[in-house]
Amino acid sequence: MISLCIIEDLIEIQKGLETIIEADSNFTLLKSYENAEDAIGELPDLRPDIVLTDINLPGKSGIDCIHELKSKIPETLFIMFTIYEDNDQVFEALKAGASGYILKNTAPQKIIEALLELYDGGSPMSPKIARKVLSSFNPNTTSNTVNELISKREQEVLLLLSKGFLYKEIADKLNISLSTVKRHLNHIYSKLQVQNKTEAVNKLYGK
Structure with missing residues (x-):
């Protein structure tokens, strides 16, 4: 089961997300929050696999939330x-460590598909945001720079x-689980600002 927490201040939307998540056998909903402050205080203990968070929240934003939690729960995705597809806040959230985003008008089944894709090592996002992320990254990145960005295990x-x-x-060779391999890959994609394994390998070899 994939454990998940929700951070959404609009109760109607929060309850709708809860219904979608609880209806799918792949997920278990640990808790929902109406603000980032409460989530920041509790998520390090809950350690969910995935956190689905709104960007615009009362008080601290979803981006602030990621900034504060990413180092404390690095395995959490x-x-x-958001209601915005091509927005600088989405871009900033991805730079802060988010691994993708879902639009608020997304159909329930598509939300589930995006969450499963995320858990399997993908980074669901629109082409517009993907291009913005990639263009921000130095195209002349060398393997040395890559090795500075990712951990030793991620390098392996x-x-x-x-x-x-x-x-x-890879899991067998490194004596780790398949899900751990996928988590490492997701972190690699996020740190190198790439979409898939081909782009990640190209970054490794400075292409």
């Missing part, structure tokens, strides 16, 4: 929930990936 995963090993084979 953050995905933004990326190197094996570049040699053509499958996720399961």
Whole structure:
């Protein structure tokens, strides 16, 4: 089961998300919050797999929330929930450590699909935001710079990936679980600001 928490101040929307999540057998909803402050105080203990958070919240924003929590719960994946598709706040959230975003008018099944994609190592976002993220990253990044950005374990995963090993084979070689491999890849994609393994490998070799 994929554990999840919601941060959304509009109760009607929060309850709608809860209904969607609780109706799917892949997920277990741990708790919902109406503000970032309460979430910041409790999430380090709950350690959910995914946090689905609005950007615009009373008090601290969803972006502030990620800034404060990312180092405390690095394994947790953050995905933004917003009414805006091409917005600087979404871009800032991704730079802060979010791994994707969902629009508030997204159909329930598409929300589930995006969350599953996120958990499986993807970064669901629109092409507009993806282009903005990629263009902000120095295209001349070398492997040395890549190695400064990602951890030693992430380097090992990326190197094996570049040699053509499958996720399961990487897990076996590094004696870690398949889900851990996927988590490492998601962090690699986020840190290198890339969308998939091909782009990540290209960054490794400075292409």
